[in-house]
Amino acid sequence: xxxxxxxxxxxxxxxxxxxxxxxxxxxxxxxxxxxxxxxxxxxxxxxxxxxxxxxxxxxxxxxxxxxxxxxxxxxxxxxxxxxxxxxxxxxxxxxxxxxxxxxxxxxxxxxxxxxxxxxxxxxxxxxxxxxxxxxxxxxxxxxxxxxxxxxxxxxxxxxxxxxxxxxxxxxxxxxxxxxxxxxxxxxxxxxxxxxxxxxxxxxxxxxxxxxxxxxxxxxxxxxxxxxxxxxxxxxxxxxxxxxxxxxxxxxxxxxxxxxxxxxxxxxxxxxxxxxxxxxxxxxxxxxxxxxxxxxxxxxxxxxxxxxxxxxxxxxxxxxxxxxxxxxxxxxxxxxxxxxxxxxxxxxxxxxxxxxxxxxxxxxxxxxxxxxxxxxxxxxxxxxxxxxxxxxxxxxxxxxxxxxxxxxxxxxxxxxxxxxxxxxxxxxxxxxxxxxxxxxxxxxxxxxxxxxxxxxxxxxxxxxxxxxxxxxxxxxxxxxxxxxxxxxxxxxxxxxxxxxxxxxxxxxxxxxxxxxxxxxxxxxxxxxxxxxxxxxxxxxxxxxxxxxxxxxxxxxxxxxxxxxxxxxxxxxxxxxxxxxxxxxxxxxxxxxxxxxxxxxxxxxxxxxxxxx
Amino acid sequence: xxxxxxxxxxxxxxxxxxxxxxxxxxxxxxxxxxxxxxxxxxxxxxxxxxxxxxxxxxxxxxxxxxxxxxxxxxxxxxxxxxxxxxxxxxxxxxxxxxxxxxxxxxxxxxxxxxxxxxxxxxxxxxxxxxxxxxxxxxxxxxxxxxxxxxxxxxxxxxxxxxxxxxxxxxxxxxxxxxxxxxxxxxxxxxxxxxxxxxxxxxxxxxxxxxxxxxxxxxxxxxxxxxxxxxxxxxxxxxxxxxxxxxxxxxxxxxxxxxxxxxxxxxxxxxxxxxxxxxxxxxxxxxxxxxxxxxxxxxxxxxxxxxxxxxxxxxxxxxxxxxxxxxxxxxxxxxx
Numbered sequence: 001x002x003x004x005x006x007x008x009x010x011x012x013x014x015x016x017x018x019x020x021x022x023x024x025x026x027x028x029x030x031x032x033x034x035x036x037x038x039x040x041x042x043x044x045x046x047x048x049x050x051x052x053x054x055x056x057x058x059x060x061x062x063x064x065x066x067x068x069x070x071x072x073x074x075x076x077x078x079x080x081x082x083x084x085x086x087x088x089x090x091x092x093x094x095x096x097x098x099x100x101x102x103x104x105x106x107x108x109x110x111x112x113x114x115x116x117x118x119x120x121x122x123x124x125x126x127x128x129x130x131x132x133x134x135x136x137x138x139x140x141x142x143x144x145x146x147x148x149x150x151x152x153x154x155x156x157x158x159x160x161x162x163x164x165x166x167x168x169x170x171x172x173x174x175x176x177x178x179x180x181x182x183x184x185x186x187x188x189x190x191x192x193x194x195x196x197x198x199x200x201x202x203x204x205x206x207x208x209x210x211x212x213x214x215x216x217x218x219x220x221x222x223x224x225x226x227x228x229x230x231x232x233x234x235x236x237x238x239x240x241x242x243x244x245x246x247x248x249x250x251x252x253x254x255x256x257x258x259x260x261x262x263x264x265x266x267x268x269x270x271x272x273x274x275x276x277x278x279x280x281x282x283x284x285x286x287x288x289x290x291x292x293x294x295x296x297x298x299x300x301x302x303x304x305x306x307x308x309x310x311x312x313x314x315x316x317x318x319x320x321x322x323x324x325x326x327x328x329x330x331x332x333x334x335x336x337x338x339x340x341x342x343x344x345x346x347x348x349x350x351x352x353x354x355x356x357x358x359x360x361x362x363x364x365x366x367x368x369x370x371x372x373x374x375x376x377x378x379x380x381x382x383x384x385x386x387x388x389x390x391x392x393x394x395x396x397x398x399x400x401x402x403x404x405x406x407x408x409x410x411x412x413x414x415x416x417x418x419x420x421x422x423x424x425x426x427x428x429x430x431x432x433x434x435x436x437x438x439x440x441x442x443x444x445x446x447x448x449x450x451x452x453x454x455x456x457x458x459x460x461x462x463x464x465x466x467x468x469x470x471x472x473x474x475x476x477x478x479x480x481x482x483x484x485x486x487x488x489x490x491x492x493x494x495x496x497x498x499x500x501x502x503x504x505x506x507x508x509x510x511x512x513x514x515x516x517x518x519x520x521x522x523x524x525x526x527x528x529x530x531x532x533x534x535x536x537x538x539x540x541x542x543x544x545x546x547x548x549x550x551x552x553x554x555x556x557x558x559x560x561x562x563x564x565x566x567x568x569x570x571x572x573x574x575x576x577x578x579x580x581x582x583x584x585x586x587x588x589x590x591x592x593x594x595x596x597x598x599x600x601x602x603x604x605x606x607x608x609x610x611x
Numbered sequence: 612x613x614x615x616x617x618x619x620x621x622x623x624x625x626x627x628x629x630x631x632x633x634x635x636x637x638x639x640x641x642x643x644x645x646x647x648x649x650x651x652x653x654x655x656x657x658x659x660x661x662x663x664x665x666x667x668x669x670x671x672x673x674x675x676x677x678x679x680x681x682x683x684x685x686x687x688x689x690x691x692x693x694x695x696x697x698x699x700x701x702x703x704x705x706x707x708x709x710x711x712x713x714x715x716x717x718x719x720x721x722x723x724x725x726x727x728x729x730x731x732x733x734x735x736x737x738x739x740x741x742x743x744x745x746x747x748x749x750x751x752x753x754x755x756x757x758x759x760x761x762x763x764x765x766x767x768x769x770x771x772x773x774x775x776x777x778x779x780x781x782x783x784x785x786x787x788x789x790x791x792x793x794x795x796x797x798x799x800x801x802x803x804x805x806x807x808x809x810x811x812x813x814x815x816x817x818x819x820x821x822x823x824x825x826x827x828x829x830x831x832x833x834x835x836x837x838x839x840x841x842x843x844x845x846x847x848x849x850x851x852x853x854x855x856x857x858x859x860x861x862x863x864x865x866x867x868x869x870x871x872x873x874x875x876x877x878x879x880x881x882x883x884x885x886x887x888x889x890x891x892x893x894x895x896x897x898x899x900x901x902x903x904x905x906x907x908x909x910x911x912x913x914x915x916x917x918x919x920x921x922x923x924x925x926x927x928x929x930x931x932x933x934x935x936x937x938x939x940x941x942x943x944x945x946x
Contacts, residue, residue, distance in 0.1 A: 068665050068669060069667060069669070070664070071664075072664060073664075196788065196891045198787075198788075199789060238658075384646075385646075385651065386644060386646030386647075386651065386905065387644065388646070389650045390647070391646075403657075403658050405657060405658065405661075417663070424663045427650045427654035427670070428657055428663040428670065429657065429663040
């Protein structure tokens with residue numbers, strides 16, 4: 001486990017200084033990060049600026065690892081002294097993304113990775129070393145190479161054993177951070193891999209498992225399971241579940257239709273029947289209003305004006321939906337009970353969802369039903385998960401339930417980018433192939449905002465665009481699945497003990513392992529770690545507003561935007577990147593089938609002759 | 612060339628041709644289905660707060676690494692080369708583990724279930740079928756045959772669901788799934804073996820019961836035909852002891868049933884793959900479901916290669932045994 005320099009915690013809106021101790025944005029292009037002098041690798045070597053620089057350079061060179069994809073944002077990284085690193089901004093001049101990459105950079109041990117690099121060259125893929133617990137074999141172009149290096153990590157646990165069904169970590173008792181963070185309580189952490197949710201749930205209820213991240217329907221019925229909130233919604237939100245439109249589908253290019261669909265959905269019913277009331281209704285603005293620190297970015301006046309409530313929640317109003325459609329000229333021409341477009345074309349939509357995701361299947365079904373009520377021909381269409389992705393990537397769908405990213409320190413910009421940026425395509429972002437030059441312009445501008453007032457101006461514009469154009473419809477918050485058993489351990493973070501909020505065991509960076517720092521064996525007193533408080537309350541956590549104020553304090557000169565915008569928003573432009581699709585050709589498939597048929601014929605013929 | 616060799620040579624060439632066709636289909640099918648493995652991995656990661664650029668790079672990287680951007684005929688040729696040399700590549704969805712390693716881990720669980728269940732079903736089914744044929748018109752025959760017909764027509768997965776419902780959920784006598792108590796590590800100690808056997812009963816029954824039905828029906832027909840043959844009539848006239856006649860009939864009608872095993876194996880294997888998923892039994896069924904779900908091409912191909920290879924080999928061995936036990940084939944090949 002390689003720890004990052006700093007880690008942003010969305011639920012608390014703070015940064016944890018982990019290997020990094022402090023940072024300052026010197027000017028609009030330079031960030032200085034000071035590393036903790038006490039930080040050491042598990043083999044006793046100090047973690048230095050050299051490690052950071054080396055990791056960055058190598059990762060960029062081989063195109064994988066922590067610096068992958070950072071080219072537009074980070075120009076270069078220099079070691080000023082053993083414990084000071086200087087990051088310089090990349091060509092995009094995008095400060096938020098620059099900070100996100102630089103601050104959350106996770107260095108790898110140079111003295112170990114160097115050996116690996118020597119052996120396999122640029123075939124380095126896994127930035128891990130599991131010395132002895134696994135046979136680290138990397139297949140290169142010149143055959144398989146066994147990497148035989150000791151396991152060296154920066155985190156408090158090391159890999160101890162693993163097989164198909166379990167991964168075991170062992171605590172490093174003389175971990176460098178023990179004087180700052182203390183040590184996590186459990187000596188061993190066993191990560192169990194289940195083949196089914198039912199089995200996992202049973203084990204959690206019996207206390208065979210202490211901490212779990214599985215989908216649990218109707219968790220309120222299980223008295224033996226602890227969750228973050230005692231009552232509804234039980235879980236903390238993780239991201240949005242949204243209804244995506246395929247904007248390449250001609251029928252769906254009419255904002256009136258999209259708006260009507262938004263009004264026609266009975267959100268409350270969907271949340272209760274499909275999502276077990278685990279989530280309040282999200283704001284149409286795509287702002288994560290559940291957390292107060294993000295709520296400030298929602299323009300309440302605008303929301304009131306457009307949607308009739310300051311929270312920006314989409315009202316359920318089927319009459320209004322019908323009205324919008326009628327005014328736009330949608331009517332039932334051929335008498336089949338379903339509306340046709342103003343130009344008389346049939347509308348046939350279906351909502352794809354991965355089969356087996358029961359809550360999503362119910363939701364899609366309810367939404368389809370709502371839309372039938374306003375005269376649209378819509379059905380829910382559960383497809384195999386592989387096919388679901390195939391359809392979304394190939395723009396071969398009409399409607400889909402999907403997700404967005406989790407909020408970062410620069411929310412809602414990140415979410416706006418995820419759903420609106422025409423430069424992106426699925427599966428990384430922009431599932432709906434939304435292509436609106438105005439949105440792109442606003443995104444680029446917002447990333448350059450110098451003050452929160454200016455930022456708010458752009459956010460207001462974007463929110464207005466969303467209300468008017470309805471590029472996507474937020475349906476619910478997706479849930480961070482987090483449940484625990486108090487049979488052996490107590491002190492789990494929850495609403496009464498909210499010292500730690502990123503609690504789902506599957507979040508990236510093995511980050512939630514921090515919650516282990518607050519656990520106690522059953523019967524012992526519970527006390528959350530002292531460091532886990534914001535600086536002004538005696539802890540070490542850096543409030544996000546410090547970062548934001550450094551951002552707005554950064555003097556940003558006028559930057560000429562070199563982006564060129566296409567003026568038409570509906571027509572297809574060549575600027576849309578095509579995802580790199582694996583080669584496929586139907587001719588080849590036909591050829592193969594031909595060969596197969598020929599062989600079969602020969603076999604049958606041979607049988608006949610040999611009789 | 613002696614006829615027996617000629618016979619085996621023909622069989623062997625059929626085997627290779629069939630293998631070739633089967634592996635080709637295994638290569639084509641997953642690629643025809645929409646979706647590809649890399650998209651899914653990246654899509655899963657996009658839920659976090661990683662940046663789109665990073666994910667893009669990661670996607671390109673994976674596509675290159677697994678050669679998915681090479682022209683299909685190149686991929687196919689590489690695959691064919693591997694298919695006949697035993698290198699199955701690395702899995703895409705499970706952290707680049709070698710496919711052979713994953714299969715090696717899962718296959719024993721499947722074989723330990725498949726082989727005993729098939730043999731037990733074959734033995735019991737044949738015995739009961741022959742008995743039923745021999746005691747024509749009795750209540751015994753009616754019971755056995757009607758049970759056999761019902762059992763043989765039940766889909767494996769339905770039988771599994773019924774058994775889970777009755778014995779695991781309603782009565783709570785037996786565990787409803789997995790191959791052993793997951794808190795234990797697979798080892799040869801008494802506790803583990805006990806747990807393994809408890810978890811073994813239901814999946815075993817669901818496969819064995821259904822196939823027993825099939826064997827009963829088949830055997831009854833064969834034995835009835837045998838009972839009409841001249842030597843049986845002659846022995847009856849001579850008042851030979853019924854048990855002795857029964858033994859002869861059983862032996863003579865067993866011959867075609869041996870070939871039946873090979874034919875049945877495929878059906879049972881297909882049924883077991885679904886059964887395993889119902890029971891969360893960590894065999895090839897689970898592995899295949901996972902591979903199909905994540906469009907893990909190398910893994911799907913590898914599993915099919917192994918399964919098809921195993922079946923073909925079993926078929927071939929059975930044919931071979933058949934030659935040994937049935938003189939008619941040995942001599943008939945002379946014509």
